[in-house]
Amino acid sequence: MPDLLFATNNQHKLREIRDIMGLQMRILSLKDVNLDVEIPETQETIEGNASQKAWFIREQSGLNCFADDTGLEIDALDGRPGVYSARYAGEGCSFDDNITKILLELKGVENRKACFRTVICLILDGKEHLFEGRVDGTIIKERKGIDGFGYDPVFLPDGFTQTFAEMPPYLKNGISHRGRAATKMLKRITG
Numbered sequence: 779m780p781d782l783l784f785a786t787n788n789q790h791k792l793r794e795i796r797d798i799m800g801l802q803m804r805i806l807s808l809k810d811v812n813l814d815v816e817i818p819e820t821q822e823t824i825e826g827n828a829s830q831k832a833w834f835i836r837e838q839s840g841l842n843c844f845a846d847d848t849g850l851e852i853d854a855l856d857g858r859p860g861v862y863s864a865r866y867a868g869e870g871c872s873f874d875d876n877i878t879k880i881l882l883e884l885k886g887v888e889n890r891k892a893c894f895r896t897v898i899c900l901i902l903d904g905k906e907h908l909f910e911g912r913v914d915g916t917i918i919k920e921r922k923g924i925d926g927f928g929y930d931p932v933f934l935p936d937g938f939t940q941t942f943a944e945m946p947p948y949l950k951n952g953i954s955h956r957g958r959a960a961t962k963m964l965k966r967i968t969g
């Protein structure tokens with residue numbers, strides 16, 4: 779089974795990617811290759827951050843690798859939090875602080891349409907490849923469910939009655955932004 783290094787310190791993302799791709803590839807973590815580093819993400823687009831993270835780890839490790847950058851884009855907030863999804867409520871904020879902030883901003887707002895967008899940047903033999911995955915849905919008014927991470931408790935994907943935080947992982951991964959981007963990458967690698 780081929781190895782591929784995932785450039786992330788986010789253990790939730792690592793678990794999801796292993797669930798999605800683990801039968802076809804051995805997904806290595808940074809810990810598996812003894813890399814203990816902060817990964818910079820200072821770009822102003824999701825694509826830019828995915829590329830920055832992947833090249834940083836490629837330079838540190840010399841290995842083929844990939845990175846994921848994700849944003850929640852809310853229509854009524856002109857696409858915010860978008861590229862700032864991780865630190866929307868401020869430096870060092872928690873997932874819960876971010877949810878509180880978007881729920882406050884959406885108070886009394888009718889249009890609650892949103893999407894998650896992931897860009898995966900794969901560096902294979904020194905060349906960059908980008909893959910995008912997107913899922914549309916709505917932001918509900920109160921948190922529901924305890925699984926998943928980030929904004930999952932308030933994201934209801936279109937066509938479903940459970941939030942991402944209420945779904946079993948296989949269901950989220952089967953329809954999610956990350957699942958869709960990772961499946962495209964897998965097709966590119968395995969042909």
Ligand code: IMP
Nearest residue numbers: 846847848849850863864927928929930
């Ligand atoms: P980043 O890709 O690490 O910059 O992720 C940005 C932020 O988006 C994370 O800190 C989470 O709050 C959120 N996020 C990323 N992926 C997901 C997901 O699958 N579900 C819910 N929130 C997510």
